[in-house]
Amino acid sequence: xxAATLSVQDLSWSPGRGAGTxxxxxxxALEAGRVLGIVGPNGAGKTTLLRLLYRFHRPTTGTVRVDxxxxxxxxxxxxxxxxxxxxxxxxxxxxxxxxxIVALGRTPHRRGFGGSTGSxxxxxxxxxxxxxxxxxxxxxxxxxxxxxxxxxxxVARALAxxxxxxxxxxPTNHLDIRHQLEVLDxxxxxxxxxxxxxxxxxxxxxxxxxxxxxQSGQTAGFGPPDQVLSEAAVSDAFQVMARREQLSRSxxxxxxxxLQKQGTHT
Numbered sequence: 001x002x003a004a005t006l007s008v009q010d011l012s013w014s015p016g017r018g019a020g021t022x023x024x025x026x027x028x029a030l031e032a033g034r035v036l037g038i039v040g041p042n043g044a045g046k047t048t049l050l051r052l053l054y055r056f057h058r059p060t061t062g063t064v065r066v067d068x069x070x071x072x073x074x075x076x077x078x079x080x081x082x083x084x085x086x087x088x089x090x091x092x093x094x095x096x097x098x099x100x101i102v103a104l105g106r107t108p109h110r111r112g113f114g115g116s117t118g119s120x121x122x123x124x125x126x127x128x129x130x131x132x133x134x135x136x137x138x139x140x141x142x143x144x145x146x147x148x149x150x151x152x153x154x155v156a157r158a159l160a161x162x163x164x165x166x167x168x169x170x171p172t173n174h175l176d177i178r179h180q181l182e183v184l185d186x187x188x189x190x191x192x193x194x195x196x197x198x199x200x201x202x203x204x205x206x207x208x209x210x211x212x213x214x215q216s217g218q219t220a221g222f223g224p225p226d227q228v229l230s231e232a233a234v235s236d237a238f239q240v241m242a243r244r245e246q247l248s249r250s251x252x253x254x255x256x257x258x259l260q261k262q263g264t265h266t
Contacts, residue, residue, distance in 0.1 A: 003033040004067045005068070006195070008027055008064055011061070012059065013057055032164075032193055035196070037196055038211075039197070044216060045217040046214055048217075058072060082165060083166075086151075094141070098134055102157045103125050105157040106160055124162060132182075134149075165193045166193070168195070205255070209224070210228075213237060226253065242257055
């Protein structure tokens, strides 16, 4: 696996004529190997941005470039060889085993329809199963798994794709504490460029090199977490009273939140 640069320039998207613009004039650049966290309140445009990054939506304006290449100028296969996405909602009715689903990640690298699985493919699949602690579930059908187990299967499938850019929509959803920590540690140490949406701002600050704060479809801040996730910015974006406190044992900052009193503005 190797990492790629990501450049987003003046990106906007509207679902159609007469509809509102859900994302406006978003621009940022990410160096290869960086982890970017997308944060913001519900409905701010986080999922819309992710869908533009993995070419589910075509931009109304602007470009997404991976290693300098506009993703809409590439073939679908070439994009799938460079970009993998793990979505928040996962299917539960696939009549496939865990091993078969993870093996689907190799599809963009095979020659011809239904190409055979070679020795390298098998090594990549085994490595993905190992990384996500799934080897004991390889013969289980997806529909028999818990939500957290299904989430890990989809992350493993994405890793089997050997992408340069990995996009994750709320990757810790449905996971128990142990597997949350394992997935976050995996994200932190993968030799890939990673873009992930996260609801937990303290997790984002601890895992991500940079964060992009989105508010009402627009960029409210981009850069290191300690600069972007200020008390004022978080309070304004989420309409809460945010306070930054230092945890004495770990000597790290931690955001706490309280409801704003009626008539109080930050």
